[in-house]
Every structure is written in structure tokens, then in C-alpha cells.
Amino acid sequence: NVKVFVVASKLFPQVELTHHFLVYAQPTEAETAVWNQVSAVLEEAHGILAELQSYNGAGQEIREAIQNPGDLALQEKAWNAVCPLVAKLKRFYEFSLRLENALRSLLEALTSPPYAPMQHLEREQALAKQFAEILHFTLSFDELKMTNPAIQNDFSYYRRTISRNRLNNQQLEAENEVNNEMANRMSLFYAEATPMLKTLSNATTKFVSENKTLPIEDTTDCLSTMACVCRVMLETPEYRCRFTNTDTMLFCMRVMVGVIILYDHVHPVGAFAKTSKIDMKGCIKVLKEQPSNSVEGLLNALRYTTRHLNDDSTSKQIRALLQ
Numbered sequence: 001n002v003k004v005f006v007v008a009s010k011l012f013p014q015v016e017l018t019h020h021f022l023v024y025a026q027p028t029e030a031e032t033a034v035w036n037q038v039s040a041v042l043e044e045a046h047g048i049l050a051e052l053q054s055y056n057g058a059g060q061e062i063r064e065a066i067q068n069p070g071d072l073a074l075q076e077k078a079w080n081a082v083c084p085l086v087a088k089l090k091r092f093y094e095f096s097l098r099l100e101n102a103l104r105s106l107l108e109a110l111t112s113p114p115y116a117p118m119q120h121l122e123r124e125q126a127l128a129k130q131f132a133e134i135l136h137f138t139l140s141f142d143e144l145k146m147t148n149p150a151i152q153n154d155f156s157y158y159r160r161t162i163s164r165n166r167l168n169n170q171q172l173e174a175e176n177e178v179n180n181e182m183a184n185r186m187s188l189f190y191a192e193a194t195p196m197l198k199t200l201s202n203a204t205t206k207f208v209s210e211n212k213t214l215p216i217e218d219t220t221d222c223l224s225t226m227a228c229v230c231r232v233m234l235e236t237p238e239y240r241c242r243f244t245n246t247d248t249m250l251f252c253m254r255v256m257v258g259v260i261i262l263y264d265h266v267h268p269v270g271a272f273a274k275t276s277k278i279d280m281k282g283c284i285k286v287l288k289e290q291p292s293n294s295v296e297g298l299l300n301a302l303r304y305t306t307r308h309l310n311d312d313s314t315s316k317q318i319r320a321l322l323q
């Protein structure tokens with residue numbers, strides 16, 4: 001655990017000092033190229049979250065339009081309210097693709113031979129930190145999406161309107177912005193309970209399946225090591241007392257849950273098996289001890305977005321802890 005302490009203290013202190021989401025450990029020269037690429041993506045993350053947070057939807061306009069199908073003015077009003085919202089949803093979706101590329105670059109850098117995962121985390125702290133920030137963003141985004149039913153409501157109204165007009169041979173201008181193919185892809189994205197996390201876990205799975213020469217353990221060990229760093233941070237009093245604000249604690253909790261879920265999707269037997277390199281019992285326990293409103297959402301993420309929780313190989317104890 002001594003090594004974990006060293007890495008943990010280097011990965012997390014800046015966050016405590018500034019209370020800010022986007023603060024980076026300084027990249028070394030070797031890290032710079034990837035760091036710059038990821039940094040450009042992360043810089044947008046804050047704005048995306050703010051936009052999602054203030055996403056109110058067009059529920060009222062849509063309801064009125066549906067209740068008065070003959071009133072053309074109300075149809076137009078709903079349509080005009082929905083279009084800019086769909087443009088927003090498109091931006092979020094497109095951001096998920098950029099995030100996916102960023103994750104790919106980080107995975108490549110953090111697993112490249114000949115170093116072991118812990119060595120990578122020591123050598124490439126700035127990249128490890130960016131990885132943590134991506135996960136933090138992802139869990140935050142999905143938490144907001146999950147509690148906002150307007151998103152799917154707006155989007156399906158948009159699609160229904162488009163297809164109705166297509167039947168009437170009317171071409172809507174908005175189709176140029178979100179064409180049918182894009183709408184299909186967005187539809188699959190927003191149908192996921194946790195779309196960003198799903199994007200990342202798909203991307204991680206793809207990464208390990210494409211890089212056949214790279215042992216899968218190199219990737220999963222990187223994830224389990226990060227889970228360990230976070231767990232130790234949360235359960236060690238001398239670290240916890242340095243969490244001067246709940247943001248840092250939340251950051252640590254989200255990153256831990258994020259890497260567990262990725263691990264569970266990528267590793268053949270998953271995170272809950274006895275052979276798992278993640279101490280799931282420890283992680284769940286420490287999560288439950290945190291005084292935060294977000295704990296339940298994170299436990300739900302473990303319950304409902306992992307793949308292997310319901311496998312026979314999952315111990316009764318872990319099942320009970322998550323019940």
C-alpha cells in the first residue's frame with residue numbers, strides 16, 4: 001500500500017487545493033502530445049455539464065401541441081422549442097465521440113509496454129489524472145441525464161414530427177442539421193440509461209479487442225490499480241481528513257465507481273468474481289460510509305450498469321452489500 005499512497009498523494013492534492021474540477025498535474029515532456037489532445041476535450045466538459053444541468057426541455061409546448069393537434073400555431077411553437085434542444089443533444093452526442101477518442105489515446109499511453117500499471121501511473125501522473133477527470137465527467141453527465149426525462153421526451157417528439165412530415169412529403173429544414181442516420185445514432189445513445197459510461201465501456205472493450213498483442217491484463221490492471229488508489233484515498237483517515245470539501249470526495253468516489261464499471265465490462269470474469277483484482281467488498285463498504293447524497297446513485301450504477309454482478313461467481317456477501 002505504500003506505493004499506492006505515493007501515487008494517490010500525487011494524483012489528488014491539486015484538486016483539494018483549488019476545489020476545481022479541471023486542474024491538471026503538469027505533464028512531462030513524454031506526456032505532452034496526448035495530454036494536449038485530451039486537454040482540448042476536457043476543456044469543453046465543464047460547459048457540457050453546465051448545459052445539461054440547465055436543460056429544461058419542452059414538455060409544456062409538446063403537451064399543448066399534442067392536446068391540440070388541429071392548432072397549427074401550437075404545433076409550430078412546439079417544433080420551434082424542440083429544435084434548439086435537439087441541436088444541444090447533438091452537441092452532447094458529438095462530445096461523447098470526442099471523449100471516446102480521448103479515452104483511447106489515454107489507454108494507449110497508460111498501457112504501452114514495457115511498464116507495469118503502477119509504473120505508468122507514477123510516470124504519467126498527468127495522464128492518469130486526465131483519465132480520472134474523464135470518468136468524473138462521465139458519471140456526472142449520466143447522473144444528470146438519468147434524472148432528466150425531458151431529454152428522451154423531446155427527442156422522440158422530434159423524431160415523430162420528422163417522420164410524420166416525411167409521410168406528407170414535406171422536407172423539414174431541421175433534417176439538414178440532424179439527418180436520419182445521425183438521429184438513429186443519437187436515439188441509440190440516449191436510450192442507454194448511462195450513455196456516456198456505455199460509450200466508454202464500449203470503447204475500452206474495443207480497445208482491448210483491437211490490440212491483440214496487448215495482454216488484456218495490462219488494461220484491466222490499470223483500471224484495478226486506479227480503483228485501489230481511490231479506495232485507499234477514501235478509507236484512510238489521514239487522507240480523508242485532507243478532503244476539505246465534498247467535491248474532492250465525490251471526485252474520488254465517481255472515479256472509483258467508473259473504473260470498476262469499465263473493469264467489469266472489459267475483464268472476462270468481471271469485477272465481482274473472487275479472482276478480481278478489485279477489492280469489491282472494500283470499495284462498496286467505503287462508498288456506503290461516505291456522507292454524500294450521491295452515494296445511492298453510485299451504488300445504483302454498480303447495481304444496474306455492471307455486467308457480472310448477477311453471475312454465479314459473485315459472492316453472497318457482495319450481493320448482500322449491494323441489496
Ligand SMILES: *[C@@H]1O[C@H](CO)[C@@H](O)[C@H](O)[C@H]1NC(C)=O
Pocket residue numbers: 188189192195198199202
Ligand atoms: C455499445 O455497444 C453495443 C453493442 O455493440 C451497442 O448496441 C450500443 O449501441 C453501444 N452503445 C453506445 C452508447 O455506444
Ligand SMILES: *[C@@H]1O[C@H](CO)[C@@H](O)[C@H](O)[C@H]1NC(C)=O
Pocket residue numbers: 108111112113210211213214
Ligand atoms: C492498439 O491498436 C491501435 C490501432 O489498431 C494502434 O494504433 C496502437 O498502437 C495499439 N496500441 C497498443 C498499445 O498496442
